[in-house]
Amino acid sequence: MEKSNIIAELNALTEHWSQKVLAEANGQQFKVAKGIGPTNWHKHDDQDELFIIFDGVMNIELRDRTIELGEGEMFVVPKGTEHRPVAPSEVKFLIVGLNVTSTKEGGKPN
């Protein structure tokens, strides 16, 4: 068990929308990622997905509304809920869930 520096890990990422696992606790993975632009509509039937923004802005589009998240803001997309994260400019964030969800179906753009 070693500490992680979230800021340094975010700054070291080279690829958009790819998650890197930094820690695990109680079966949850704590992952960093950065993104820019739109992703695809998708949902996770097996898990809630929690976002914490560290730098920039992320708009999480839901079917009935859009959640605009800025630095220091947190939001949970409940399991089974269709969503589409969109970053107007580069956003850096922590994402928490049961496993890496940045597959093509799970949030990466085409």
Added chain:
Amino acid sequence: MEKSNIIAELNALTEHWSQKVLAEANGQQFKVAKGIGPTNWHKHDDQDELFIIFDGVMNIELRDRTIELGEGEMFVVPKGTEHRPVAPSEVKFLIVGLNVTSTKEGGKPN
């Protein structure tokens, strides 16, 4: 499901070492707290406890070493591991686990 502003919630806290639940995801509670000074040695046999520092410094003393956490750093205290958080000056942090652990036995000073 509403977003939370972690920074604003941290700044609104009035009591040290008391946890406020902001969100739940996959059975985990995401809680904010602030602290200053030492707490008591304790452990949680039922859960890992994850810390993310948002402002200040927290030294997490373990029996064999001390983990010094600054802003943007994250650490997991594994279940069953004795630990003692100490804040040399006021620290504001996010703490993640199965439930509120800021009982007298679980991290609050006397």
